[in-house]
Each structure stands twice: as C-alpha cells, then as structure tokens.
Amino acid sequence: MGSDKPYKLDEQIGFILRRATQRHLALFSEAIPVVTTTQFAVLARLQELGPMSQNHLGRETAMDAATIKGVVGRLAKLGFVETSHDPNDRRRVIVALTPAGHQVYAQMVDQALAVSDQTLAPLTEQERARLLALLSKLV
Amino acid sequence: MGSDKPYKLDEQIGFILRRATQRHLALFSEAIPVVTTTQFAVLARLQELGPMSQNHLGRETAMDAATIKGVVGRLAKLGFVETSHDPNDRRRVIVALTPAGHQVYAQMVDQALAVSDQTLAPLTEQERARLLALLSKLV
DNA sequence: CGGCATTTGTTTGCATGCAAATCAGTTTGA
DNA sequence: TCAAACTGATTTGCATGCAAACAAATGCCG
DSSP states (O other): OOOSSOOOGGGOHHHHHHHHHHHHHHHHHHHOOSSOHHHHHHHHHHHHHOSEEHHHHHHHTTOOHHHHHHHHHHHHHHTSEEEEEOTTOTTOEEEEEOHHHHHHHHHHHHHHHHHHHHHTTTSOHHHHHHHHHHHHHHO | OOOSSOOOGGGOHHHHHHHHHHHHHHHHHHHOOSSOHHHHHHHHHHHHHOSEEHHHHHHHTTOOHHHHHHHHHHHHHHTSEEEEEOTTOTTOEEEEEOHHHHHHHHHHHHHHHHHHHHHTTTSOHHHHHHHHHHHHHTO
C-alpha cells in the first residue's frame, strides 16, 4: 500500500537543488550581466584548455551537442569566440576565444569568484568545503 | 592585480549545482516519464495544500508567473489539473487537481521518493542529512 | 579494400526559466 | 471617493536543456 514516508516537497533534493540554482543564477546575472553562467563556463574552459571542437567543448562544460551549439552561436554573435574548420577532420568545428573573449574573461573572473562566494555566504568556511565535497559526490 | 585564487570551473558551486541537477532530472525522467520534476512539484503542492490561485501556486513551487502558466497549461492538457475563476476576485485563476491528477500523484509519489533516494545514493544517511541541511541554507 | 559502426554536427520539438511590458481587477490612503 | 499603488495574469523574447532524427565524415575490422 501507500508509502510509510510522506512526500515533503521542501525536503526533496531536486526541489532544493532547483531553488539553490535559481538563487545562484540571480546573483550571477546581477553581478555579470554581459554573459550567462553557461556562457561563462564556456569562456572559462576555453581559457583553461585552449581551442577545441564544439562537441568536446560541450562535454567539458556539461552541455549536450544541441545546447552547446546555441551557446557557442550566441558567444560568437557577442564576438567572444570564433569558429573554424579542423583541416584534419572536416566534421569538426574548432571553437576558440577571440581577443575580446580573453579580455572579458579576464575582466569578469574575479566577479565570478565573488558570485560563488556570495552564493555560499550563508555558510562558514568549513560548511562550504563540506557542501562542495558532498555535492560533487552526486555527479 | 589579478585574483589570488585561480578560477576552477569544476569547483564552482554553480557548475556543480548544474551537474547535480542534470543527474537528478535524468533519474527522474527515466523513473517517471509521464510528468517532469516541475510538473510533479505542482501536483505535490496541490495535493498538500489544495486548490489555489495560479500565481500563488507559482510561489509555492518556486516558479514565476510566466513559468507556472506554461506548466499549468501542460498539466491541464494532460488532464491532471483544471482551472476555474475565483468568484471573489475576478483576476484570479484557481488551479485544482482533477481526479486523474490525484490518481497519478498517488501512483507516482513512491517512485518520486525513490528518485530522491537514487540521487543521494552516493552518500551515507548522515551525509544526506548534512547535504540537505547545508543546501537548504543557501535559499 | 570496403562496408559498418562511430563520431561530429545540425535541426526540430518540447519544457523550463526569467525579464519586461501590458492589461484587468483590487486595495489603499489622502 | 477616487486616484495611485498593488496584485494577478498574459504575452513576447531570449536562453538553456534534452530527445530524436538526420547527414556527413571518419575509423575500424574482417
């Protein structure tokens, strides 16, 4: 028959994750209006790892092929990345930061760190480390 | 100049939250294909609190007015909720579960709890409680 | 070598999710 | 009371995010 535990929405991990994400996104877009969190993730990965194929970039930033295409397209329209064809593999689209992309990343990275800090502001230093460790285990 | 801390995408709370959410959504949609997590949240709140206005329902489920309208519309098309006008306030749209909505909620609630469990599967009982407590503080 | 599986990328369709503008109805306060 | 402020709802526009179907190019294996 019925379950022994009641279902309390406010205690479900999915609901809490969604609300925490909402809060983080709001803080980010307020601090860094020029790009979104996902767009910034792309800039960060390209900065870190250098140019790579579009699908590879998607895997590095946890976006599927359809999603990364849209993100790259919008970043290209903003002038922050540019795409070229891989001469060794005609399927591949190579995505690279433009000088403007490098610059905006460099200008924004401190603010991005500040947003991460703001998001975790209700927690002590120890709690932050614990939360990140626990959350990381879920993936 | 520059920041003292390097920016590591994999350690940013926003990126980790996004990936954890992705994992949870994948588990949910596999276990419960008929409705999405947000749609299920709406069913749960209506079950818990009874009929209420559309915007109120949005606040109860952490969705803004534009989003809750779409979710309610899709649930109505599925036959799980129905809307009516509040005779005391002609602006309001009252949203209520249909018998089919009650039924699908009752049938799925155990599975929804199982999905929450699956999402937290990598953690011990103590770690789960800690994670939920820490995450809840962020909101 | 040649066919088949794999990989890369694109497109379509659907479902959130938020900002901003707008309209209708209700409440409040001078 | 009546205008202003507020609330509820809708619409538009933009940005993820995923599934599925497809085409093109590459890799592998018999």
